[in-house]
Amino acid sequence: MRLPVFTSFIMIVLITNLAIRRSNAKARKDEEDFWNKELKANSTRRKSLDSLNYITIPVERLPFGVVQNNDEIDYCEKNIMRLTDQKIVNFTGITNTDLKLEYGAPNITLLTTYDQNYTTLVTMLQKWAKELSDAGFYEEAVSILEFSISTKSDVTASYKLLCDLYKNKLSLSDTEIKKKIENILPIAESLNSLSRDNIVNILNAC
Numbered sequence: 001m002r003l004p005v006f007t008s009f010i011m012i013v014l015i016t017n018l019a020i021r022r023s024n025a026k027a028r029k030d031e032e033d034f035w036n037k038e039l040k041a042n043s044t045r046r047k048s049l050d051s052l053n054y055i056t057i058p059v060e061r062l063p064f065g066v067v068q069n070n071d072e073i074d075y076c077e078k079n080i081m082r083l084t085d086q087k088i089v090n091f092t093g094i095t096n097t098d099l100k101l102e103y104g105a106p107n108i109t110l111l112t113t114y115d116q117n118y119t120t121l122v123t124m125l126q127k128w129a130k131e132l133s134d135a136g137f138y139e140e141a142v143s144i145l146e147f148s149i150s151t152k153s154d155v156t157a158s159y160k161l162l163c164d165l166y167k168n169k170l171s172l173s174d175t176e177i178k179k180k181i182e183n184i185l186p187i188a189e190s191l192n193s194l195s196r197d198n199i200v201n202i203l204n205a206c
Contacts, residue, residue, distance in 0.1 A: 038097050046104035049111075055088040055118065055151050062147065063140035067132065076128035083121055089114040090152055093192030122153040129161060138169040149184055154193035156202070159184075163206035181206050 057080060064081075067073050091099065091111065099111050125148040133141040145162040148155070162184075166177045181203050188199045 042100065042105045044100055044104045046106040047102070049103060049107060052089050052114070055090065055121070057084050057088075057121070058147060059084060062144060063132065063137065066137055066140055067135055070131065070135070073128060073131045073135075076124045076131065079120060079124045080128070083117055086117050087114050088117040088121055090118045091115040092118075092152070092154055118151070122148050122151065122155050122158070125153070126155050126158045126161075129158070133161060133165060133169070138165050141165060142170065146184075149187055152187060152191055154191050154195045154199065156195050156199055159188065159199050159202050163202060167206065177206065 059081070062080075064077055087110075089111070091114070096108060096112070100108050103111060125144050129141040129144040129148070132138075132144070142162065142165050145158050145165070148158050149162065163181075166172055166180055172180070185200070185203050188196065188203055191199065193199075
């Protein structure tokens with residue numbers, strides 16, 4: 001009577017061991033592939049960066065100076081102005097290894113700086129927009145968020161705030177809101193980010 005139970009137990013053990021071996025083999029293969037790719041990336045020569053999608057801050061279209069004597073807003077504005085003479089590129093979702101393969105290992109420090117500039121930019125834009133919204137400057141906040149999203153920002157809070165402003169602060173009709181969301185949705189759907197699906201869901205529910 002006990003033989004079938006024992007046999008089942010042995011089968012489970014064998015299957016589990018097989019699964020573990022396959023998982024370990026895959027992990028070793030993935031690690032080997034990574035280091036081979038990294039070796040190739042580190043050997044890639046410097047390439048031109050002229051084709052990069054550099055981001056220009058439209059200073060003339062952003063609401064600088066509309067609120068006076070606000071330390072948080074001043075901080076955001078100063079940091080954004082500081083970036084106007086820096087090179088800014090959105091590399092969200094692209095690994096350093098892939099950057100080296102595409103543009104050459106000697107450029108990785110520059111590329112990392114450009115990406116850090118982008119992170120600073122969208123972080124400051126979100127904070128600036130939130131402060132302006134809290135102060136009642138809704139249209140100004142929208143102009144900031146729309147610019148940020150046009151750069152393919154994956155800051156989820158920016159999409160949430162923009163939806164709230166569209167629906168509750170600008171006296172837009174349902175048709176106008178729908179049109180604005182339809183303009184933004186393709187950008188969200190093209191994001192190379194883990195937050196893409198969540199952002200798309202936010203817009204669809206707006």
